Amino acid sequence: INLSNSLLSQSAMGTNCCCGSWTQLFFPNLDFEDGPDPPPGGFIVYGTGAVFGGWTVTRATIDHVEATHAGLGNGNPNGASNFVDLHGSPGFGAISYKLNNLKPGASYRIEFWTAQNGGNHSSTGTLKIAGGAWLNESWTVSISGAVLWFKVSYMFMAMSDMADMEFSSVGDLAYAGTLIDDIAIFECPGDTEAPKVVNEPMDEEYSCIENVPKAAKLDVTDDCDLYPIIKFTEKVNKKDECETVIERKWEI
Secondary structure: OEEEEEEEOOOOOOOOOOOOOOEEEOOOOOOOOOOOOOOOOOEEEEEOOOEEOOEEEEEOEEEEEOOOHHHOOOOOOOOOOOEEEOEEOOEEOEEEEEEOOOOOOOEEEEEEEEEEOOOOOOEEEEEEEHHHOOEEEEEEEOOEOOOOOEEEEEEEEOOOOOEEEEEEEEEOOOOOOEEEEEEEEEEEOOOOOOOEEOOOOOOEEOOOHHHOOOOOOOOEEOOOOOOOOOEEEEEEEEEEOOEEEEEEEEEO
């Protein structure tokens, strides 16, 4: 009896940064401070197709707002600075930004600060990465930016080296919607080290099939996966009356 044992391992890829540390990436104008400055206490309206500081308006209109306008920047813990109202004057708008030099298989975390333009109203913002294929999340704001901004954080995995990041919003007022500012993107290196098998089985030969032991329960460790998934298959091939081959495979 020939007992053939083989292992197939692959690296785990998850959204938690367990194989290194988060590193903030630099992308220009994620804080909306570049490009033409809005007038003091005012804002600039951009329509579909317009480009400002690396951002492109992809729907309706948006407002690029100066920090002190209506006091809406006062509630930002990072300090009042230029921001974007995703509802233009008027319009349920959207803006897109090209992310490049990403690493396929790596995990990313995106953080940003958000609020509502004015009280007694609410709006729902949406963030999509790669058209929603990598990330598609929404959140609702109802507290005025003059009172409080709050931080939102999402994670995604890159499937190629570039993708579009799009923010959009809808709500009960076409001219006062979701505010966004101070966007930051962090990268975590992907898992490139295969799992380790402590008790890797070896090929063996037996004279009687009754002596063939049951398949071993593997002891597997992995730096990035506390509970690796193990798939086991067994095939029995009786070549003739005197020879049988049992092939066991573990996929981790």
